[in-house]
Amino acid sequence: MLPTATRLDEVLSMLASKHTAVPELIVVLPAYNESEALVSTAWELEQVLSEYTFRILVVDDGSTDESMELLERASLPHVEVIHHPQNRGLGEAIETGLKAAAEMARQDGDIVIVMDSDFTHTPYLIDRMVRTVRAGNDIVIASRYRYGAQVIGLEWHREFLSNGASWLFRMLVPIKNVKDYTCGYRAYRVSLLRKAFAKYGDELITETGFACMAELLIKLARFGAIICEVPMVLRYDKKRSTSKMNILRTITKSLRMLTKFMLIR
């Protein structure tokens, strides 16, 4: 049967609305004194994401080096910056970024990516992460523990620590499909973030340090989020700044947080 005029109008408007419903991508870059790497990271994102509708949201966590001057001078078209006047730690920087992204997203189906701004997370993985979210996942983790993943240039004791954390979290707080609880490179569906902020508000991330990644994941998983991992190649050999992770503090804080989550199921 040939479509009638009204039917045709309906079909055309449906197609048009589908077109405008193309999900937007918001990339959050927490940055604290990353003068060596921030501009390169953001610049590479600008090149790699040219096919997407995207925004880059830098959360400057009270940097005291020249990273912000360099970023301003680069005047990259998709970059916006939120400043913390003082350093508040990775957890708060990520919370600020996620919250702003969830608010500025146009629709529930938009996708937020968080990655390090130290040039060790390749933006070429974003395309795969986005496709994996679109395939029906709420969180996609760039994982060091999937077939095909590689970790290049990380000191043996850091790798040992990450492996230990993965093992311990899997044993004590198992989440379906998750092996990498601590990597900072992830994609989140906006609807999930909005649900989580509606429940937790500013308490979504309470850990200030690196334990925040596991805290966030465990909380989001408890909303029934569908989670999936894709293998990543971590290029730690490309890191130009020194790591801001305090190993001993990260271990003690992670263990404390783990105990809390085991008690509150």
Ligand SMILES: Nc1nc2c(ncn2[C@@H]2O[C@H](COP(=O)(O)OP(=O)(O)O)[C@@H](O)[C@H]2O)c(=O)[nH]1
């Ligand atoms: N906002 C903020 N970001 C931080 C802080 N510490 C680290 N970061 C950022 O978080 C990311 C991870 O830190 P990084 O030093 O790369 O840790 P590593 O890669 O695990 O050695 C980087 O993009 C840092 O700039 C902090 O206190 N505040």
Ligand SMILES: [Mg+2]
């Ligand atoms: Mg890093």
